[in-house]
Amino acid sequence: MKWNEFLRAVDLYAGIGGWSLGLRLAGIEVVASYEWWQPAIDTHNGNHGGSVGPVDIRKLSLDDLPCDIDLVVGSPPCTEFSYANRGGSGDLAEGMKDLVKFFEVVAHLKPRFWAMENVPRVADVLEAGFANRKHPLYRFRHLGARIEVVDFSEFGAPQARRRCIATNIPFEAIRALESKLKPKTLGDVISALAAEETIVDPVWGVSLPAAKLTEMETEVPLGPEELRMNRDAKVYHSVYNNMAFPDLLDAPSRTVTATCTRVSRESIVLADPKVAGSFRRLTVRERGCLQGFPITYQFYGRSFAEKAKMIGNAIPPTFTYLLSLAAKGVTLEEFEGLDAVGLTLSLPEKLAPITPPDQEGRTYPLSRGFRAALPNLRFKSGMRFDLSNDTSRPSAAWRVRFFFGSSKDIREVDLDGSTIEDLHGNVLIGGALRCAAADMQSMERDLRATTPQALQSIWARKSEGRGPFALVDELGELAATVHTLIEEAIGDDEKVAIEVENYILAIAAAASVDKPLVSASKLRKYSSWVLAGMIVGDWFNTLDWHQLDKQLFKSRARSPQEALQVFPVPA
Structure with missing residues (x-):
């Protein structure tokens, strides 16, 4: 296969376009994308110029799929498999329906390549399923799955995010490209986005005048009560391992989650360099950049929480770009880094709506738990x-x-x-x-x-x-x-x-x-x-x-x- 070879792809459970962005930057045509959540669809369409409509993928007819597809990718919902969901007590049978549907599409289209992303726990689910005759996944064992749990910070994202990748694309080909990438840190992102005149994307290299950078509205600093609760949850949690507080700037950030409040163990908290003793959470743009999305990408959510959810559920396009290049047979010598393709990015015509960030609660019900x-x-x-x-x-x-x-x-x-x-x-x-x-x-x-x-x-x-x-x-x-x-x-x-x-x-x-x-x-x-x-x-x-x-x-x-x-x- 050659660098300029033409490939056609289908993006299942497309979300806001983390897969599609990487595919398109690699020159792969995304023939069809399927997603059910409207805010994610709005973001996908707004950035990719498409007309994707909401689809219940579980009910998607295989006969309605496009033909002559070379690559099928997707990120089936991970909620039921996540240990963050009720301590890992999600409905595994319910989550299995989406895994089965993904593999049914792959088996039906018979593409040369396929790749699926999910939470680390799914690696064990897949391995057990492909080995057990009575398991719903056993009939897909012939698809040649290679299953690994990877850290996306090793593939260009400034975030330590571990995920299961199942694919028939050789991992050696994907990993071969990562050696040309310089590791990025939380501090790289924060300092780059704080520039006063020109913002240079710390991952993709594309630049924008500071006045055109969207999604940088900051929350009010954490109040004393919120600060205490955040610090206790991270530093003194009675069950889980301790976390740094505030978050360290000289390493990739912790995982950007879909759900987090102003008081949350999962929230990434920064020490404000402008106000001693003041702490704040991330802006929408900082979250997006840590997730590997370029500063030109727009998030068309209707609220701060909705934007945080769509970003936290996404797959970093830094990884999907490398995977796409590997599918096309691009070698390390031919790979020019993320900057080379990032410089071709530009803002879409319509910018994302401004959504005020969350504020500290002023009052609570008398039933507030402590x-x-x-x-x-x-x-x-x-x-x-x-x-x-x-x-x-x-x-x-x-x-x-x-x-x-x-x-x-x-x-x-x-x-x-x-x-x-x-x-x-x-x-x-x-x-x-x-x-x-x-x-x-x-x-x-x-x-x-x-x-x-x-x-x-x-x-x-x-x-x-x-x-x-x-x-x-x-x-x-x-x-x-x-x-x-x-x-x-x-x-x-x-x-x-x-x-x-x-x-x-x-x-x-x-x-x-x-x-x-x-x-x-x-x-x-x-x-x-x-x-x-x-x-x-x-x-x-x-x-x-x-x-x-x-x-x-x-x-x-x-x-x-x-x-x-x-x-x-x-x-």
Whole structure:
């Protein structure tokens, strides 16, 4: 095959045109594109001059497809396969319908080449399907699928985005072209788009006067509450790995997602270089550039959220361009880089509508939920103490709760006052409790200045005052004080330290009911911290401040006497 060979392609699940842009830049004719979501169709048509209409691809008749097709590409919906969807509990059978439809089209058209993109999990689905006679995909095993999970940052996009690529195009041919690409970073994009006079696309090289660059409307900076919630979700998440906050500029960005709010673990957050201590999220243009779309590309959504969704669902045209060149047999020596073709790009006649970015919420319903892990009591893998509210009652209920286990097997210990009852008679730990009494009384006096419902009103922005995050921090500080007193009480007495560990394990075992105990090693490792957290949680949850009946708490199926047998009073 030659560089100038003429190829005809069909684009299934076309979205906003990530596949079509790469194909067309490589000189491949896109004979037909199929998509169902109208905002994506508007963007596809606006940039490619087409007249694509909404189509339910599942119901697409194979007889209505064009003939003599050399290449079939597409990105079937990934929602049901994504681990971001209900923790990976999507309807796999529902998602399978689109995979089957894609391969039915390929099998019907019999193109020389085909390629499909999806979330990484689909790689396992495809491999299992092609190997299992009873699987719906087994009948397509003859299509010669080569399945890999790739990172698009290695193929020109300034974004670390891992995706499954299944194709019969040799991966060696695609990877051979990437060696001519210079890695791009989040900082490359941010600085390039901030130029004052001429904007030079950091990926494609095309330039525009700064006045003609669209989609650069910035959100108001994150407020103190939003900043706290974003930082906690990224740096102190109780289950998932930590993220950098703010996002690092000297590396490809994290994955640009389709759904994210001003308070979200997934949001990419920048430190504003113009205002010290100020942080903001990405503009639409920055999102598009990180996804590999040129600065000339327009996003015809009706809102900021709609544009963010269409960009987050797209495939980077940087990758689709390289794949298209590989299909045409272009060699590394013939490949001139992205700039060579990028300089041919220009703005479409109609520019995208201006859509105001999201703003910080001014007020929320009184039912607004709250949950935040206590500082000093976050142990990862799901084990943590947190403060949360319950608005299902006439008066808001605020409780400290203790969770342990794993991300897929979380268990809870009720903090109902039993631990403090257990330990008051203990010579060592009981003494530590009495030493902490002054701090507890001081905090209780502060709480009397408000009520649970007043705290809820502040959280809903219906009134002003010290909100629940201040309470979270105070409880975390109190836990640190109690922990210091416990450590001083234990001292170098290894026997007592072991007794504390066994006491914590006994409580966790009782909370596990008929299940085997989990996280025993972590409970042992942090036993003195867990004990401090249980004491603080017990104390807070049983304050008269709550004005709650005792039936709020479930029984832990153990008595103080039983616990004291595990953690006896030293002679």
